[in-house]
Amino acid sequence: MIHRTIFIALGATLFLSGCSEPQPDQSDIAAAAPVTKQLNFPAIYNDYLHRDIRDDIFYFVMPDRFYNANPENDNGAKDLEISQGGYVIDSKWGFHGGDIAGVEAKLDYLKGLGVSAIWMTPILRNKAIQWGGYAHHGYWIVDFTQIDPHFGSNQDLQNLINAAHKKGIKIFFDIITNHTADVIRFEECHTPDGSFKDDETCQYKSMAQVAKGDKYTPFIPKGQDQVKVPAWLNDPKYYNNQGDSFWEGESAVNGDFVGLDDLNTRDPDVITGMIEIYKNIISEFKPDGFRIDTVKHVDMVFWEQFSPAILDHAKSLGIPNFHIFGEVYSGDPVVLSNYTTTGKMPSVLDFGFQQAAADVFYRKKSPQAVAQLYENDDYYNDQDSQADLLMNFLGNHDMGRSGFFIEDALKDIDEAEKLQRSILSHAFMYTSRGVPVIYYGDEQGFTGDGGDVGAREDMFASLVEEYNDNNLLGTDASTAEQNFDPSHPIYQALQDLAQLRMDHPTLRYGVTFNRYFDKRRNAFAISRVDKSEQVEYLIAFNAGNEQQIITVDATSKGYSSLHGSDTFRVDKGKVEIVLPALSYSVLKADTPIMQTALLELxxxxxxxxxxxxxxxxxxxxxxxxxxxxxxxxxxxxxxxxxxxxxxxxxxxxxxxxxxxxxxxxxxxxxxxxxxxxxxxxxxxxxxxxxxxxxxxxxx
The missing domain is CATH 2.60.40.10 (Immunoglobulins)
Known part of the structure; x- marks a missing residue:
């Protein structure tokens, strides 16, 4: 394919490097062949088993929308009706055919991007079709022991894990403990066949109502009483049975998510049962970690027991660095950190990071949001957790893509600026404390139509009209054709950032210091300093459309430019960085910081x-x-x-x-x-x- 923005991409590279050379004639660039880069992986990237999570770069992928390597499984189960059908390839709601074998087929593409860990949306067997659509996303589980036949078999999953591990790539499962598929019905609002009597909802009944005897009468429609595995999940006594959540107060924990059967995660038997389910998953497949769905909708007593038990089990099987991170849909560090402290999770997805990045790089708000983000890290730094284990991301399958946020907030900017803002925000993610997570397709400039199914485009050639009319950043391509192009400017920018991060451990482990923030300007600077090396990495960003100059106190008599704009000078104990519009700079001090004597506190x-x-x-x-x-x-x-x-x-x-x-x-x-x-x-x-x-x- 031909990129209309080969000129933009190369122009951006010159711009970011701070070079003053004249840009080549556009006709010369258009004739140039795209270059496929080869990354140099340090030795630790071959050792998936012992590698620290902070060394990793994650790729979050929805298998159904990634690559279809086995069309024979497109319609799911052949002998289990509940897991059959839903293959509606021209609807954004339907199954599209992507599978686990498809992820395996593209491991080299991902390795070439610098990815060292893959997180997949849930792949256990689902109820394929229910009120609300099709289970292409994998969050409507009925069987916690089998892979959903739309995605392949248990052996396919084992093949993927083995192949990935041979390449040094970790595999993470997306798991669910909050609910199962929508099977249980209530006599008060459903007919015997399971359909609604009147409104397509069951109004939530509070704990106070239930205590007074005002409760629903649960039942299971004929023929569905044994569809869940393990068998104990078929008994309504293990569920809250209080009707549909309205997402506030106690209903957020006890209510059904649009009918999904909400487990009573205060029940000791439920806690024990779910721990056993996921211990068995680890024993069978030996994954490298879990991402846990809907964490804040589960009782805290569950997490206090679940995470330690899972980590201990993984270690007992010879997986020393098994990692868990939760989805707590909140940008409030008080809320998020409650699950790494009281909830004993090693990490959570940092929605606070996503919000700060979007505000600064897409919505042109003050970089003070970034300063506050890092100051809030103190909420995570308790006796057994720390902020640099947080998972950083710019968009996802629920809230939408970074490309969408750019187009939504800045409707009138040109294509070059859209591309540059995407690259700039990814550079911030790769150089920040925490672990970077790429959302699949963002490296190919996907933008989407908003959240949920609007952000779940196909990487293979799509037949969904709502996807195919989208503008993609950095390319003339559309989702109507396959998008696995290693010459895409965002893909190549992420390769460069991956190499930078791999080459410099300080960008993975270093303590983060706020160095320059001014609410009146779009530029800011941070430092990363590793405790062992004690050399400053000074990282500056300009999210504005005009050149900015940042001046901070120097920690060394000299600095070297590692990446991005290289226009700077050191004079009289100050370092002055010139940042062109929409650029960043990564400098490394030539000498370690002089240690100051202990001070009075x-x-x-x-x-x-x-x-x-x-x-x-x-x-x-x-x-x-x-x-x-x-x-x-x-x-x-x-x-x-x-x-x-x-x-x-x-x-x-x-x-x-x-x-x-x-x-x-x-x-x-x-x-x-x-x-x-x-x-x-x-x-x-x-x-x-x-x-x-x-x-x-x-x-």
Missing amino acids: DFAGTETQQDRIRFNYVIEQLVDIPVPMFEVTTEFVDAQGHSQKVASDNTPPYTAIVTQSLYQQLQPQSIRVTMSDWQGNTMSQTFSLSQHEQGVTSN
Whole structure:
């Protein structure tokens, strides 16, 4: 295919590199053959089993819409009616034929992009057709032991995992614990055959109503009483049976999602049963981790037991770095972090990151949103979780694509700017703390028509008119043709960013420092510094349409340009970066940062925020240190003198944020605050607590 934006893409490359060379004549570029790049993978990218999750670049794919390697399974099961049919290839709601073998067939395409982990939407056997459409997405499970026949067989999945592992690529399953397919009916609003009597909903009944005897009478239509596997899932007693959720209050946890049978995840038998289901999945297939759906709609007591049990089981099978991350659909760090702290999950999808990135790079809002994003990392830094394990993304199958957000917010900009904003936001994702997640098709410029099925286009040639009339970024192609083009400008930009990230561990592990933010300007700068190397990586972005100059205190007498705009100078202890419109710059200091001596810390009291208590600390001398290499650790000390670490913080302003429940559980009488530098020197102070008021008791 011919790209109309080969000129745009190469122009963007020159622009980003800060070169002053004249751009080539367009006719010369049009005649040039596209170049397929080969990435250089460090040795750790061959070792999928022991590789840290922070080393990975994820690709989130919906198998049904990716690639059809086996047309024989397009209509699903041959002998199970509940999992048959739905192959409606010209409807955005139907099954389109993509399968697990199709993901395997494109492993080289993904490896070439720099992908080291693949997360697939659910692939267990579904009820293929129910009220609300077709189960192309995989979220309507009836059998937790078999792969859905639309996507292939258990052996197909094992083949994919084996092939991926040989290439050093991890495989993650999308799993569901909140609900099963819509099978259970209620006598009060359904007829015996399962159809609705009147309105196509069952109004939610509250816990108070149920306690007074005002409840639904559940039943299972004839012939469907044994369709779920394992068998215990067929018993209505394990479900809440309170009618349809209206997405607020208790209904968000206890209600059915548009009829989907909502499990009672407070029930000890349900907790035990779901743990066993997914232990068995791990035992059979040996995946590398789970993404968990609808986490905030499940009772917290479930997560407190589920995540530790799953991680322990994986380790017992020789999977030391099995990783779990949850979907908590909220941009509020207080809500999100509740599941990494109280809920004991290692990580969640960072909807806060998505919101900040969209606001800054697509909606032209103040970069202060990014500064606040990183300051909010303190919510995650408790005794067993940390913010750099968060999963960063720009769009997904529910909310929509990054390309859609660009077109929706900036309707009048030209194609070159749309492409550049996509690349710029991806550069932010690849250089930020956390783990980058590419949504399938974004590397080919997909834009979509909004959220849900509007963002689930086919990578193979599509027959869906609503998809095929979309404008794709960076190309003349449409979704009416296959889109696996390694010469696409976004694909190639992501290759470059993947190589940058792989070549420089600091971009994967480094502590993030806010360096320059001004609410009146579209430019900002952060630093990433690894604790072992202690060399600054200075990363600056300009999300505006005019050149910006950023000046910050230097941590070295010299810097080298690694990527992006290379126009900068170091003079009199300052580094000045010139950023053309819609550009970024990645600089590396030539020498390590000089370690500053430990400083005096004061306890500035506490404040209550929703269900959290924030302990605030003040270090007056920090104002003169551009990148302070300190860690402040907080321990609770009870009346018997027993202590327990509850939080740590690597960046100013230094705080400790703990849940009210943990505070009540440990009942601290004082806090021990230890400041340590990155050379191993420490200094501790103890402060008394009286109704969250401070007072120094010892030094």
